[in-house]
Amino acid sequence: MLPEPYDLLPTTALSPQSVAAGDVLFRQGTRTRGLYVLKSGRVHLERVGPNGERLIIHRAGPGTSFAEASVFSERYHCDAIIMDAGELVRIDKSAVLAAFGNPDFARAYACLAAQQVQAHRQIMEIVGIRRAEDRVMAGIVAGFLDGTVVDFAVRLQLTQETTYRALRALVEAGRVINPSRGTYRLA
Structure with a gap:
């Protein structure tokens, strides 16, 4: 079962796939074929920065869609790298465009896009x-520490060392607890 609004699309528009960690789903500049819904696993959308560094611009987890902008573009704007093996569904671009004629689909798609804009603004703040x-504390409150501390640091645009020092200070101040290695939560 796909999340709304993709559950309104015909099954002929859906292409299920199994993916392995390390697979590249698409590369920046390749022709778009559609967007994706991740059923299980983890995917990073990445771009190469001006100094050759990899910049993670989106993290997709189970039940989320990604590459939605590809519906309105001829080429993908980033790379999609499979981080954890799983299952996904590619949704044909032409089927999504045709579905905008359905007001229920269009409304639900717009709502999903608005939620993604809000989430992006939150991380930018x-x-x-x-x-x-303070940044680490705000990230914890926002629920961004849902994986490794290393991934959390990247998401907050801090070094691993700075993030670990900030976490230690928050634990010492009694604002955060550290019940086991790599696990932190609000006190």
Whole structure:
């Protein structure tokens, strides 16, 4: 079962796939074929920065869609790298475009896009916090520490070392607890 609004599309528009960690689903500049819904696993959308560094611009987890902008573009704007093996469904671009004639689909798609814009703005606000300890705390409150501390640091645009120091300071201040290695939550 796909999440709304993709559950309104015909099954002929859906192409299920199994993916392995390390697979590249698409590369920046390749022709778009559609968007994707991840059923299980984890995918990073990445771009190469000006100094050759990999920049993660989106993390997709189970039940989420990604590459939605491809519906309105001829070429993908980033790379999609499979981080954890899983199952996904590619949704044909032409079927999505045709579905905009259905007001229920169009409304649900617009709602999903609005939620993604809100989430992006939230991370940008958090990344704009100057003091590392405050940024880490804001990231925890927002629920961004849902994987490894290394991934959390990247998401907050901090070094691993700075993130670990900030977490230690928050634990020492009693604002965060550390019940086991790599696990942190609000006190």
